[in-house]
Amino acid sequence: MRIVVTGGAGFIGSHVADALLQRGHEVVILDSFDPLVHVERPSYLDARAEVIAGDVRDAAVVSRALRGADALSHQAAIVGLGQGLEDAPRYAMVNDAGTAVVLRSARAAGVRRMVLASSMVVYGEGAYVCEACGPQRSILRAERDLAAGRFDPGCPRCGSALEPRPVEETAPLDPRSVYAATKVHQEHLAFIAMREGGPAVTALRYHNVYGPRMPRDTSYAGVASSFRSEVAAGRPPRVFEDGGQRRDFVHVRDVARANVLALEREEPLVGPLNVGSGTPRTILDLAAALVAATPGAHAPVVTGAYRATDVRHVFGSSEKAARELGFRAEISFVSGLEEFARARLREPVA
Numbered sequence: 001m002r003i004v005v006t007g008g009a010g011f012i013g014s015h016v017a018d019a020l021l022q023r024g025h026e027v028v029i030l031d032s033f034d035p036l037v038h039v040e041r042p043s044y045l046d047a048r049a050e051v052i053a054g055d056v057r058d059a060a061v062v063s064r065a066l067r068g069a070d071a072l073s074h075q076a077a078i079v080g081l082g083q084g085l086e087d088a089p090r091y092a093m094v095n096d097a098g099t100a101v102v103l104r105s106a107r108a109a110g111v112r113r114m115v116l117a118s119s120m121v122v123y124g125e126g127a128y129v130c131e132a133c134g135p136q137r138s139i140l141r142a143e144r145d146l147a148a149g150r151f152d153p154g155c156p157r158c159g160s161a162l163e164p165r166p167v168e169e170t171a172p173l174d175p176r177s178v179y180a181a182t183k184v185h186q187e188h189l190a191f192i193a194m195r196e197g198g199p200a201v202t203a204l205r206y207h208n209v210y211g212p213r214m215p216r217d218t219s220y221a222g223v224a225s226s227f228r229s230e231v232a233a234g235r236p237p238r239v240f241e242d243g244g245q246r247r248d249f250v251h252v253r254d255v256a257r258a259n260v261l262a263l264e265r266e267e268p269l270v271g272p273l274n275v276g277s278g279t280p281r282t283i284l285d286l287a288a289a290l291v292a293a294t295p296g297a298h299a300p301v302v303t304g305a306y307r308a309t310d311v312r313h314v315f316g317s318s319e320k321a322a323r324e325l326g327f328r329a330e331i332s333f334v335s336g337l338e339e340f341a342r343a344r345l346r347e348p349v350a
Contacts, residue, residue, distance in 0.1 A: 007076030124174030126314035200268035207276035211252030243284025274316030
């Protein structure tokens with residue numbers, strides 16, 4: 001197949017392109033090489049891929065990239081928390097308007113199927129169960145509780161402790177950041193376009209992805225990159241709250257393999273799909289594993305600091321991905337972080 005990977009020079013997109021090339025596909029990388037993201041064109045790009053420099057908001061360049069394409073892996077986006085509302089116009093223009101241009105161009109080009117890079121951030125908080133009151137969702141933590149070090153949310157009905165559970169794809173969406181809102185909108189746009197003759201859409205809701213080629217020292221990267229940067233600089237990883245926040249950390253090559261499975265499936269799998277390791281870990285687990293994999297590294301420091309917009313626990317159920325896509329993560333938490341501790345990160349942009 002001829003497959004276009006938007007954002008194919010970035011962290012996840014470049015691994016998707018590599019995995020597709022290894023499977024014998026013809027790959028076209030469309031990337032803006034935004035100077036706010038790339039100091040220079042990355043040396044890790046595979047020479048077998050056709051590379052087109054251009055912005056997903058540019059209809060002419062998107063149409064050129066999609067000419068003759070069978071499928072599309074749409075990875076291009078501004079990611080992370082960034083600077084909040086200050087970044088809202090840029091997030092909306094690239095993530096939302098850019099996706100709209102890609103979808104219109106894909107329909108015009110006759111592209112048959114598409115993988116959309118979505119995210120677990122669309123859920124907001126994860127799923128919880130109260131022993132007395134049953135399932136609970138959409139829990140907003142009070143500022144007074146956070147300031148007092150009470151980080152785990154209580155049942156909104158009776159106040160009792162809640163047990164975190166894996167969130168399933170059928171859960172209601174509750175974005176808690178500008179980035180999260182744009183990912184929800186991307187999904188909505190993609191499924192609307194599909195119903196109007198566009199490509200069949202598989203929305204892969206990535207959980208906390210880590211691995212080689214992550215950017216270093218930037219507010220737009222995730223917690224894994226932040227901890228890795230601190231360890232590399234000889235500083236202890238600084239852990240917010242009490243470190244007990246649960247997430248699902250999944251290696252980028254596993255995420256790339258999920259893209260390949262979705263694109264190669266005989267019939268497109270339409271709808272959203274969690275992509276994670278299937279095993280939740282705490283933020284402190286992540287910091288400790290990186291320290292253990294780095295000789296001479298300083299032990300993590302649990303700061304008790306917090307951000308009111310952060311969610312406490314969110315990790316997904318992997319059962320649908322296993323059942324319908326045949327996907328299970330293969331890279332273990334320990335071996336993945338041992339590699340990540342040695343991996344070179346992308347240099348920061350001034």
